[in-house]
Amino acid sequence: MEIFLDIFAGLGLFFVGVKLIGANLKQLTGKWFRGLMAAATESGLRASLLGLLSGALTQSSNAITFISISMVTAGLVEVAGVIPMVIWANVGTSLLVLVAAVDINLVVLFLLGATGVAYYFDLDNKPRFRHGLGAVLGLSLLFMGLELIKHGSVPLRSVAGVADFLTFAASSYFLAFLIGAVLTMVAQSSATVTIIAVAMTNAGLLTLDQTIAIVIGASLGSGLSIGVLTANLKGIGRQIAWMQIGVKIVGVAIFLPLFVLEVSTGLPGIKALVTSCTPHIATQVALVYLFLQIASAVITMLLRKPVTALIARHSPPTDEELLSQPHYLYDEALTDVPSALELVEREQARAFGYLPNLLDGVRADATMVMSAQALHVAGQSLIDQCDAFLAEIVDQNEAKDMLPEAFNLQKRNEILSGLFTALDDYVQTVSRIGPRDEDDKFVRLIFALGESLHTILDLGKDAFQTRDRDDLAILLDFTADRSAQMDSIRRRAMSVNDMSPGDHSALYTTTTLFERILWLTRRYGELAVEMVFAPETV
């Protein structure tokens, strides 16, 4: 029992360590990494190097895949630009596997002690050290966990049943391959499974042949787990996921036949290669993992152009992704502040233009082309990108003369975000009313509110895109205070006896949201007028 608990506790420490390393390194590298990614993806070599680095830091090719998906979906980088990074991140994950194969027990004990002392002196409360210290603690726990697994695995060989199972497993490489695949799908990391396998091989619990089969199986499992995790993705997101799955499949397709040929015919293959490199069995396993990643990366890199074109044809960008991509924001524009501000204003106007269509699902006279949810996500993505762009403008020295205009656009960004939220609430409230007879007085009132709201937002869309003085003036006229009018509608509704309490509540909410949307639109319009009517501004 104690043996199993040693291994169980070791696994626990190992997993805590992996989590701590990933979480803290992501915090350390977040903003810096995103900036680096945008710059690196302009060149294949730089993107590949960044992939190596990020894979080594995060120890998760899945994490890099998902970061790439989010950045491409947000329109910050191109699919072709991130592909080398996604491919080489797999090779980066080999670093920990190689380190784990080396006996660094004394270093780990020192690290753990030093980290504990640093925590005792509250260094973790200082922002400068917090995440670095967390990452070192994670690394120490990870290796302590591996030591416990090794410690528990040595006597395991003599436990009745385990020896029988190992003999049985040794007779079937397919079983070892399957175990590698299944464990990786559970652990979500082929590097994790390989490191545990390295520890068990070190303890003499697994043979080199078995471990190689596990490592190849782990690669397949990693591809399958990405497939499961990204099954609901469409468009560009799916393109990147498919590329990552392709990398894993290529590795298995090369190494599995080579390995089968070697063990069945005795011809030199991967096993012969790693045993010629080092006599140390744990390092041999780590090298198998490294060579597998390198071979997959090199082959996929050579094939990446036709493969990228193929997957782009089979998974074209979704409407939501296209709407999320900025049309006007680009980094080069940041050098000229007035132009950069003008571009933000245009991008915001484009996002505002999504608002009328948010109502399509609940209007009396409209056909829904795209879901309100998709429009909201796309609009919010544009707002976030405008926000980041504005932050970069404001940080520049050259922007000091145009700070009022920059703050004006920042305020508009906040209002725009509020408008998307308020319209989302409005659509949800009206959707909950459910199908009714079109002659129902309450429904007719809700329809009138919807058509009016659509008119006003449509007027806003035109006014902000054309920046026409008359259109802006009409918009301000249409969005004047309506509290008295809405109060009157509510009072009239209260006097109608056949309205249910649910309808009263829905009417109260819709009229309140109507007022809020109008107020926000007016405020946005007033800020637009400030800029359009001020002659010295953009």
Place this chain on the structure above:
Amino acid sequence: MTDVAQLKSIKLAGRLDTSRVGEIETGFYAEVGFIKDPSAIAIIDLSEVTFLSSLGIRLLVTAGKTFQQRGIRFGLVASQSHDVMEALEISGITGLFRFFENEEEARAAF
């Protein structure tokens, strides 16, 4: 379009939903475009309109804006439909147009 003295009236009728607006907008804007004399009184008669969609309201706003830019006095003859009037009031168009019961009232008011 009827032309009595200075009063130019454009009559709309029925359900002004998206498809109907698509059918009539070219003719409607042409009629609006013909009214150029600043001394004219332009009236859009909605008395027989039974439903007004967002696009229908936009049609009226564009016409109102054109009249405003040309310095033409303009107004709407109200619909007999409560729903149409409610949609117009809620939209805020009442700030752009003057409302009348009929053409005679409009002529007297201008």
